[in-house]
Amino acid sequence: MKERKTGLQMTRRDWLRFMGVSGFAAGLAACAPPGVAPADDAADAEVLVDRWTTGLVDPDISGTFRIISWEGEGEIDKFIPFIEGFFEERYPNMEVEIESGVPWGDYWTKLPTQIAGGDPPDLAWQHQSRGWVYPDKGWSHSMQQYVESHPPDGWPDDWEPKMIEMSTYKGELHSLPYGWVTWGLFVNREITDSIQEYPFPDDWTWQDLREIAKEATSGEGMDKIYGCRIPIFDKTLWAVSMTWGADLFDAERTRGNFDDPIVEEAAKYLWDLRWTDGSSPTPGDEQAMGLGGEFLFASGRIGMHMGISDIAARLDNAIGDKFPWGIAPIPTGPNGRFGYEGGAQWMIPAGSKFPELAYELTRYVLSNEDILPTLGIEGSLYPPRLSLAEYGLPKGWQEKIPNAKHALLTLGLEQPTYYQYFTKYQEWSALWSKWMDPIFVEGKENIKEALVGLNNETNELLGAA
Numbered sequence: 001m002k003e004r005k006t007g008l009q010m011t012r013r014d015w016l017r018f019m020g021v022s023g024f025a026a027g028l029a030a031c032a033p034p035g036v037a038p039a040d041d042a043a044d045a046e047v048l049v050d051r052w053t054t055g056l057v058d059p060d061i062s063g064t065f066r067i068i069s070w071e072g073e074g075e076i077d078k079f080i081p082f083i084e085g086f087f088e089e090r091y092p093n094m095e096v097e098i099e100s101g102v103p104w105g106d107y108w109t110k111l112p113t114q115i116a117g118g119d120p121p122d123l124a125w126q127h128q129s130r131g132w133v134y135p136d137k138g139w140s141h142s143m144q145q146y147v148e149s150h151p152p153d154g155w156p157d158d159w160e161p162k163m164i165e166m167s168t169y170k171g172e173l174h175s176l177p178y179g180w181v182t183w184g185l186f187v188n189r190e191i192t193d194s195i196q197e198y199p200f201p202d203d204w205t206w207q208d209l210r211e212i213a214k215e216a217t218s219g220e221g222m223d224k225i226y227g228c229r230i231p232i233f234d235k236t237l238w239a240v241s242m243t244w245g246a247d248l249f250d251a252e253r254t255r256g257n258f259d260d261p262i263v264e265e266a267a268k269y270l271w272d273l274r275w276t277d278g279s280s281p282t283p284g285d286e287q288a289m290g291l292g293g294e295f296l297f298a299s300g301r302i303g304m305h306m307g308i309s310d311i312a313a314r315l316d317n318a319i320g321d322k323f324p325w326g327i328a329p330i331p332t333g334p335n336g337r338f339g340y341e342g343g344a345q346w347m348i349p350a351g352s353k354f355p356e357l358a359y360e361l362t363r364y365v366l367s368n369e370d371i372l373p374t375l376g377i378e379g380s381l382y383p384p385r386l387s388l389a390e391y392g393l394p395k396g397w398q399e400k401i402p403n404a405k406h407a408l409l410t411l412g413l414e415q416p417t418y419y420q421y422f423t424k425y426q427e428w429s430a431l432w433s434k435w436m437d438p439i440f441v442e443g444k445e446n447i448k449e450a451l452v453g454l455n456n457e458t459n460e461l462l463g464a465a
Contacts, residue, residue, distance in 0.1 A: 048089040052364040054150045056356040062093035065354055065361075066121040068111060072101025078378040082365050091357070108426070111349070115139050120349035123358045126175050128166045128342040129421045135169035136423035141348035144172040146359040152176065152367030158385045162418050167345055178366050179381025179392070180343030181308040182412030183239070185209070185328040186294075186315060191216050191225060191303040193324075199403040200328035202411065206240055206269065209304065209331050213279035216303035222289065227279040228304040229296060232270050232440040234432050235341075235419045236306075240266040242417075243333035249458075253422035256458035258451040267439070267447050275443045283441050294318070304328070308341050309408045310380040313394045329407040340415040343381065382409065389413075424461055431457050 047059045065087070069076055076098070087094050099121070102110055108130070114120045126134065134140040147155065156164065163177040189198055195215050196208075213227030230236065238248050246262035249255065257263060273280040281302075286292045289301075297305035298318035312327075319325060330339030346366060348358045365371055372383035376391030383391055389409060397404045422428075435454035438444045 047092065050090075052086075052360065052368075053090055054146070054356065054360055054363075056146075056150075057091070057354075057360060059091065060093060061091055061354075061357070063353065064095045064097055065123070065357060067096065067098045067123045068102060068107075068114075068121040069098070069100045069125040070102050070104050070107045071125065075379070076100045078375055079365065082368075082371050082374075083361065086361055086364050090360075094357075112137075112139060115349050115351060118351060120351045122348070122352040122354045123361065124347055124349050126345045126347040128163075128344065129425055131166045131175060131345070132169050132421060132423050133426055134347065135172070135174045139350050140174045141350055141352055141355050141358075142172045142174055143176065143348065143359055143362075146356070146363075147173050150359075150363065152363045153369065154367060154385050154387070158387050160382070160384055160386055160389070160413075162340065163343060163345075163384055166342055166418070166421075175345035175347035176362050176366050177343055177345045177384040179310075179375065179379060179383060181310045181341045181381060181392075182408050182415075183306060183308055183330050183339035183341055184408045185228075185330065186297055186305045186307055186311075187326045187328050188297065188300065188303050188305075188323055189326055190300070190323040191227075198326055199407070202329060202332070204328070204331055205333050206243060206331045210269070210273065210277065210279070213273065213303060214277050217277070217279040224301070226281050226285075226302050227277075228273065228306070229302045230270065230273055230280050230306045231293075232274075234429075234436075236270060237263070237266055238419050239330065239338045240269060242338040243331070243335055245335045249420075249422075253420060254462050255464040256455040256462070258455035258458065264448055264451055267451060271439060271443075271445075271447060274440070275445075282443065298322075306330075309382070309392065309412075312397075312404070312408075313380040316394055326401050327404050327407045329411045337411065337415055338417070340412055340418045342418055343384075386413075422462075428458060428461055431461065 049059065053059075067083070071079075080098070083096065083098070087096055107125075111121075111124055126140075135142075152159075160177070160180060163180050164173070167173055167175040167177055185200070187198065187200070192198070192212060196212050209228060216225065216227035218225045234248065241248060241260075241263045244262050244266060246257060246260045246266075248257055248263060250257060274282050281289070281296070286296060289296065291299055291301075294305065294307055294311045294315055295318065296302055297307075298315060300323055315325075330337055346362045348355050348362075352358055365375075366384060369385070369388060372385060372388045373391040375381065376383045376388065377395060379392075380394060381392050382389040390405065393404055393409065431454060435450045435457070439447055439450050444450075
């Protein structure tokens with residue numbers, strides 16, 4: 001079998017040596033599904049034809065199969081043994097080239113450029129925010145015919161339905177999810193236990209959060225303790241607005257609804273956390289502290305941190321025994337709870353030289369019950385198959401944080417809908433930054449004026465003006 005390259009131009013043997021052969025190779029062997037031969041023995045193995053092959057691909061096929069991902073070292077590692085094992089046993093004449101670690105901002109220009117230039121990879125990582133964008137522009141290869149003739153394991157009854165909706169455009173599946181997450185509040189109990197009994201009740205509200213955060217805030221300057229850290233972007237505004245009864249767009253995503261008084265009230269609420277109460281750090285505060293996100297929470301200076309479930313394992317490692325902590329669900333309100341995030345998928349770019357092979361690999365890795373638990377545990381992502389979703393919670397958490405499953409997974413699955421991206425979302429996100437950054441980043445007070453401006457330009461973009 002030919003040597004295989006990654007995006008770092010490393011052979012598999014070099015990659016294993018880089019990661020530490022003595023300990024890591026044994027780990028790969030333990031992760032591998034039954035029947036996957038070790039890499040160095042694959043050349044001597046017979047070509048495997050099994051339930052993961054569709055018959056659409058010649059076993060003697062040769063060439064270079066290219067993959068691109070924004071996930072870098074420490075993130076993509078969990079996929080590599082399964083990708084390589086698939087080819088080594090079934091298509092040993094194929095080389096695999098993985099371009100990993102493409103910076104997030106660069107990824108969304110690099111991949112379209114490759115597709116438009118007629119030199120696309122054969123398989124690509126995709127975020128739900130582009131789930132409709134790429135099919136609408138003709139940048140992705142439909143998987144519908146493959147799913148109908150050779151469905152993934154457990155399809156469709158065992159798959160998270162909201163993730164399938166995000167992957168479907170005009171009735172055709174264009175990607176297959178590899179994991180999903182929900183939002184929660186990560187709670188420093190050393191700060192909050194004297195204010196709010198733990199675990200927080202399921203029916204706690206955004207107003208409850210504000211009151212707890214104000215009481216938990218203390219000190220000044222570099223010694224200040226903030227009661228909460230709530231990141232503010234379009235999805236946060238949507239979550240609060242929906243809880244109180246208003247969407248940011250109409251149901252068809254053809255008109256904006258940013259001039260709704262409830263949306264204005266939600267925006268003022270988020271603004272007040274930073275600029276009136278001072279209970280949530282501003283971007284300037286975080287810059288001065290030299291910390292942000294989950295790392296600021298791990299430092300012990302945040303009472304409640306709003307984040308997605310896949311940071312849980314990283315927090316566990318970063319906090320250690322520094323302080324006791326727990327998890328609370330996203331607050332609720334008159335219209336319900338809205339903290340379902342979604343996730344990411346694999347897609348076949350338009351123009352792929354090996355679309356059938358790309359689907360076989362996707363089906364093998366992303367629906368295989370022998371593989372998904374490893375991806376869930378190592379990535380802190382809920383696997384797309386519902387029967388395996390618990391593997392997205394870190395090991396041992398049932399004992400350490402008994403309510404974690406309920407707060408993140410159970411209540412997450414119960415949430416009625418999700419933030420629906422649309423075909424012009426990529427262009428629209430620039431409008432959000434134009435009108436909302438002065439409000440939420442700089443602290444300007446003209447909230448209503450900015451929302452009306454955003455609404456007008458949103459409608460122009462969507463053709464509803």
